[in-house]
Amino acid sequence: MNSYLKYFLKKFGWYLLTLVVAITLNFFLPRMIKGNPVSVIVSAMSQGMSDVNAQKKLYESYMHQFGLDKPLFQQYLIYFQNILHGDFGVSFGNYPRRVSNILASAIPWTLGLQIPAILIGWLLGNLLGAFTAYKKGVFDKIIFPAALFVNSMPFFALSIIMLYVFGLHLKWFPIGGGYGYQMIPNLSLSFIGSVLQHHFLPFISIVLVAIGGQAIGMRSMSIYELNSDYVLYAKLMGIRDSRVVRYVFRNAVLPQVTGLALSIGTMISGALITEIVFNYPGIGTWLFTAIRTLDFPLISGCTLMITLAVLAANFTIEIIYGLIDPRVKATQMEGQ
Amino acid sequence: MIGTLRILIRSPKFIIGLAILAVVLGTVFVYPMVNTADPVEMVASGFDPPSAQYILGADNFGRDTFLELMYGTRTSLYVGLIAGVFATVVGLVLGLAAGYIGGLADNVITLITNMFIVIPSFVILILVSVSINSRSSTVTALIIGLTSWPWTARAVRAQTTSLRNRDHVNIAKISGYSTTKIILFEILPYIASYVVMAFILQIASGILSEAAISMLGLGPYNTVSLGIMMNWALMFEAPAAGAWWAFVPTSLMIAAISFSLFMMNTGMDEIFNPKIRN
């Protein structure tokens, strides 16, 4: 068998198993709590109702509808089966809306915010990191602590400060939401303009923190490379500086790709809280609402989406990595 | 040990980090001895601006923000410390077990470790916190620790595996040393510097995690922490009220603490891995 295919299948199997574990945790953990969402719906409906039997009937009919009257394990099997069909159940808090419907409305916002922000942050961070490593001296002494400090700041803290300074104080940017209130989504320039305008503050808060984190990593990777023998040798050979830098960058950036895969979970999580601060209509804001109402299906749906995104990102990176990095290729060969 | 310290002292990064941390610790432990007021007593009216009496003004409840910040930082440090200890101990034990015993135990532990590295810990943190009805700061710390051990475990395992077949370990084995003794004297000393660095990072990430879940309203009950202060500030609309003192100092405090810990870590890293010194 082709060694790469074998590597691919092995990775795929492993990620599949991880996904199953994640789904299982997603189902069982939130169900350990005692709060009963059905009682909230029933109590809202039965305001002033004094016939106890009628209330009980209503309660039981909802318990049945949500499948909460079945044994937990059976509920789990049903849940699993439904997920395979892309069905995450009915939201408790937004009954009778389906979770998949809610997620579908939120995902474009989250992707549109996070993918560009994380990628741009990653790119700029790496350039900055390599640059400081190469320049050394005063430049390094200022940039490094600054990057480290920004990176020490939680995403949401930076978001709140940005919101306060640029949204409330200077009034340069809108303070929240995905687009202007008077807008109805359509493909006009004014709508896209409004989307971009609302996009900017949350976007820049995520980019800044990401730059900080990546710059630090890239800086030490680059220093490591700059100190290595081949650089010294190249210099002695009289190869031009810019060329050496390119080699160094290329070698140092490879581990940074893996670094991105591994840190993407943390980055996404942090960025989700940014959404809450800016009332951005993405997954993070929905997750917050779902937690407030103990909307299990929606909580599970959101966390599952996050997990899925992180797993997919990791898988993609590992697969591409297997193609390009000779060292990984070597380990594939070893296995034969 | 003393030798190591002497080297560390020469690292300006380590010293800066340590100095910042010392200032923070000094302030948060000494100030409450001077000002013995109850931090949750509502002494002023909501969002009173900074004044001579209350240098950081009042929060939404009319509590002295500066005093609250002191107690909040203590709670956050406590949560970070417990979470760090828990994560490091679990990670160390699992990593040593996997690396030293090898075989099936290694396979199982590695599988689980790798899984929890890719399943976002934030997700687990939310799911567990939602499920626990009554959360004290210790419980919150343990939950955070529970979700952050895999990194330590993975690294400890890698190092232990490579150490296992070194000569000095083999000699110890042949000499009939007990497993405990071998681990304690032949393996631990070699990975100690790494474990301490990982521990420092775990504390920082524990403090950041506490802040993050408290922002979601899933923080500990009946206490003041940095995350809870941020959460109150947002919930009671401090930005709209222009009450920057309710959230900017808190943000800076979180950043300062993790910054100092990161600095110490970088300083140590440069000492132990000379290749990354600039």
Added chain:
Amino acid sequence: MVSRKAFGLSLVLMLVLSTVLVSAQAAPAPKGSQQTPRNETLYMNGLQWGAPSSFNMLSSNPAWPCNQNRFLVYEALFMFDQIKGTMDPLLAKSLAWADDYTLDVTLNSAAHFNDGQALTADDVAYSFELGKKYAVSWSPVWLSLESVTAKSSGVVEFKLTKENYNRLNVLDALTNVPIHPMHVWTKIEADNNNDIAKIATVFNEDPVASGPYKVYYWDDTKITIVRDDNYWGKALFGKLPAPKYITHIIFKSNDAGNLALKNGEVDMSQQFTPKVWLMWKDGSPIKTYLPKLPYYIPAAMPQIFFNMTKKGLNVPEVRRAIAMSIDYKKIGDVAMSGYTDPIVPGIVLSTPAEAKMVDQTTVKPYLWTTDVNGANKLLDSIGAKKGKDGIRSLKDGTRLGPWDIECPYGWSDWNASLEIVMQSAKKVGIELRTKFPEQPVWNNDMQTGGFDIIMNTPQGNASPSQPWIRARTIMLSEGVAPIGEIAYWNWGRFKDARADELLNIIPTKSDPAELKKLYTELDVIYLKNIPTIPLMYRPSLFYTVNEKVWKGMPVQGDGNNIPPQILSDGAGIKGLYVIHN
């Protein structure tokens, strides 16, 4: 370099793509207009917090504006005026009692649905019957109703039951049962096999109803309705409502909504706004219903319920000591930004309309106010001594605390109130601990009695059945399940035979003097036993307006006499006809 360009390009592409996706998945984009003109649109907030789940009033949580007592799309027979306490004609012209058990309601013959079909007595009877057939939000009225029949096309006859005689329940229903078109819903019923579980999942995206507006557009961030220029009510109000569109913006949090109000992006806010006076300090055209403190008209009394089965809390002196320890002024100032008059404990509000329902001189000796010394003395007198930690124990050794005092997380004014109660109780040697769980947990704890002390508002809506319905929610022990099972009122499981009796007699009486006697007796029982402690007054709806775009918003003393029920609820809709650009 090429790769970097490609990278940049793909980023731009991704942005555009996600924008397209957002626009494509958005709900029923109406053709022709991309946005509603600002000066033709009235923006509201604070009445809808989640994305709309349906516009079906037979489902459990229909979205704004399809809510009971909200007359923008669906309408009821009468609209209740919170200030005057009157029922003003809407779909109905008048009502007349034929005898004590028979009520005839004459409909406005002009009324028709927005599909052009006339609204007749059959539709009214049908709509009430829906509540008999299925468990929906107005089903409870059938406990007091025998039948609802169309006497002629313009007159509906309501027959009340003799065994469960309750006028108040029926009058309430006349102001809040939404009238549904029979020709539309019989078909929906048939399509879903008369199964309420299925009927409740119908989204009803374009409701056929009789009100002045039709659903126009919605997504997760807002709901927009558009005026029906063919509205029958032109005959009743003399003209059409001023705003062509009304948009309710769905905020995820209070602060975002308040900022929008401040910036003039929202015209009318039903949100709690801390320190509202700061809003107009810079000259912004922002107003509340009352020009000065308490700014809003009180209609509800959020209070803490004691679990009467808990040892220690079952001692009336302990409850009274807690009541006397609480710093009500601080709650008013800090938690409520002063939007409350000094609280007078009891089952009635301090508003003139309700206060006259009890004899103030009879209840006076039983009232309490903040009196920390008095509370300490009271506890000393029953032999509750302070321990080393400053917390008292009763003679039998029961320690006074720690007791959890609970309300949902994020209800910021309540959270703040309970923090203050906790601090107050400490001063008399009682240990309380605040607990702010998620709302469903709180609800579950409350209903099953799994709490020590819990905060809630007993029946906060302004309605014809106040204050009876409030008193019943606090004290009636009939129909209350034991601890561990779900109770829908009297969550503390208070029990008093005479109180039960009084609560059953009151709804059958209509003589004011007799009612006053009964309410006074009930109030005395309440004040002696202290099953709950009211902490503050609160409006049933907050009412803050920004007149940047829409002027002439109803406020007290503007001569229009329109109640602060937002321009959508009860008699509040009259405001839609007086505002202008």
